[in-house]
Amino acid sequence: MDYDVLIIGAGMSGLAAGIRLAYFDKKVCILEKHHRVGGLNSYYSKDGRQFDVGLHAMTNYVPRTTKIAPLPKLLRQLRLRYEDLDLCQQRMSIVKFPDKTLRFTNDLDFFAGEVLQQFPGQADNFRKLLRTISEYDELSLQAKPLSARQVVSDIISDPLLTEMIFCPLMFYGNAQEHDMDFAQFVIMFKSIFCEGFARPRNGVRHILDLLVRKYRDCGGELRTRSGVKSIRVSDRKAQSLLLENGDVLTANKVLSTVGYVETVSLLSEPDATASRHEVGQLSFVESIMVLDRQPSDFGLDTTIVFFNNSDRFDYRKPDSPIDTSSGVICCPGNFQYGSPLPEGMIRITNQANFDRWNSLSEEEYRAQKEACLKAALEAAVKVVPDFRGNIMSTDMFTPKTIHRYTGHLNGAVYGSPQKIRDGRTHLENLFICGTDQGFLGIVGAMLSGISMANLHLLRD
Numbered sequence: 001m002d003y004d005v006l007i008i009g010a011g012m013s014g015l016a017a018g019i020r021l022a023y024f025d026k027k028v029c030i031l032e033k034h035h036r037v038g039g040l041n042s043y044y045s046k047d048g049r050q051f052d053v054g055l056h057a058m059t060n061y062v063p064r065t066t067k068i069a070p071l072p073k074l075l076r077q078l079r080l081r082y083e084d085l086d087l088c089q090q091r092m093s094i095v096k097f098p099d100k101t102l103r104f105t106n107d108l109d110f111f112a113g114e115v116l117q118q119f120p121g122q123a124d125n126f127r128k129l130l131r132t133i134s135e136y137d138e139l140s141l142q143a144k145p146l147s148a149r150q151v152v153s154d155i156i157s158d159p160l161l162t163e164m165i166f167c168p169l170m171f172y173g174n175a176q177e178h179d180m181d182f183a184q185f186v187i188m189f190k191s192i193f194c195e196g197f198a199r200p201r202n203g204v205r206h207i208l209d210l211l212v213r214k215y216r217d218c219g220g221e222l223r224t225r226s227g228v229k230s231i232r233v234s235d236r237k238a239q240s241l242l243l244e245n246g247d248v249l250t251a252n253k254v255l256s257t258v259g260y261v262e263t264v265s266l267l268s269e270p271d272a273t274a275s276r277h278e279v280g281q282l283s284f285v286e287s288i289m290v291l292d293r294q295p296s297d298f299g300l301d302t303t304i305v306f307f308n309n310s311d312r313f314d315y316r317k318p319d320s321p322i323d324t325s326s327g328v329i330c331c332p333g334n335f336q337y338g339s340p341l342p343e344g345m346i347r348i349t350n351q352a353n354f355d356r357w358n359s360l361s362e363e364e365y366r367a368q369k370e371a372c373l374k375a376a377l378e379a380a381v382k383v384v385p386d387f388r389g390n391i392m393s394t395d396m397f398t399p400k401t402i403h404r405y406t407g408h409l410n411g412a413v414y415g416s417p418q419k420i421r422d423g424r425t426h427l428e429n430l431f432i433c434g435t436d437q438g439f440l441g442i443v444g445a446m447l448s449g450i451s452m453a454n455l456h457l458l459r460d
Helices: 013-023 070-078 108-118 120-135 149-153 160-169 184-194 204-217 260-264 274-275 356-357 362-380 401-406 441-457
Strands: 004-008 029-030 044-045 049-053 087-090 093-096 101-104 197-200 221-223 228-234 238-242 248-256 282-291 304-307 322-330 344-352 391-397 431-432
Touching: 004 013, 013 070, 013 204, 013 362, 013 441, 029 248, 044 204, 049 282, 049 391, 070 184, 070 441, 093 160, 101 108, 101 401, 108 120, 108 184, 120 149, 149 160, 149 184, 160 184, 160 322, 184 204, 184 441, 197 204, 204 221, 248 274, 248 441, 260 431, 274 356, 282 362, 322 362, 344 356, 344 362, 356 401, 362 391, 431 441
Parallel strands: 004 029, 004 248, 029 221, 093 304, 248 431
Antiparallel strands: 044 049, 087 197, 093 101, 228 238, 238 248, 282 344, 282 391, 304 322, 322 344
């Protein structure tokens, strides 16, 4: 069967690209390996409860009246209404280090005030950093790599403030160990501190259902349980896709969301440059606790806590299965909903080592999950009120889980550190979007799909 465009992967970027293409009457089909859409940001059910995977919060929140920002741009491109997303703002989040705490809301002035109160000697430097960020074109597809640590440390002279700024930005959108590209730093700074966090009451499923419904209403075709076995190549073009069920599909153009190296590994004619492309190493363990009450009932009112137990934040692949020296504690119930969620929940995210998890037997794997849950909880209750006595049930996903459901090598949540901003490959009709194109986060992923569709797939 012949299409204008075939899209590999029904995550946020693939669905957004599909909507954009279908709206302009392109014959488009999205191929999803699993039975459920979402990729890195999806959901599952266990014991009658629904759990989100990936989504703690949508970044880039702005009020309805804002016209120039990533979120309203996204809504315009997908022909969605602001209220369709059902976004509820965060209450307040914090970055907590041993001797300092920075609070932030969806108001940059509030965060700036916190910085000036906690680091009065950095007032002029922080204002200079804000000017540098506002003047930088972070979305340029021709931007040259630039060390964010170098840029920021040249402006901010207090290393502790630098570490506290980097901590949430790295946890929520960075594929590079120890440092960030400055363009990605600016994207994440704006999305978290200048704009902010929000969440639909019903979590990521609400967003996915909205996108799938819009895509189908525009005439797009979605095939689940349709993994791609290989991409057949001839004359420097992707000629057809062989599916795992034996079907062969053809298209004028192909857009892959599954990662650059992962995509190139599907080609019938290998590309020598792929072996030199850096593979991502950063993965995470997420522990999920269902509670017998809301976190606010025992004094935990913050929405998200980013913590680190020393003055130096070490963002890297750890040597051990899990690194509990830093992490993210998210309370999905601590957004500004009209009424409380049915049950309390806390999610803890820690950096993890894929190789350690992947080498375990089934019995060792189960034991390691129990040990890591205990360690994650012990670290968390040093930062927030002790909630261990309120836990009714738990679950955990590991780098192996991430690899199984996304196909990302090493369970690398944010893909390769080596981004391809223009989405091009060595084949003239094969393009990439999503994590390895470089726009991260839920809004970023959707804008990645939209941008690549506009740039490469809507032009004949």
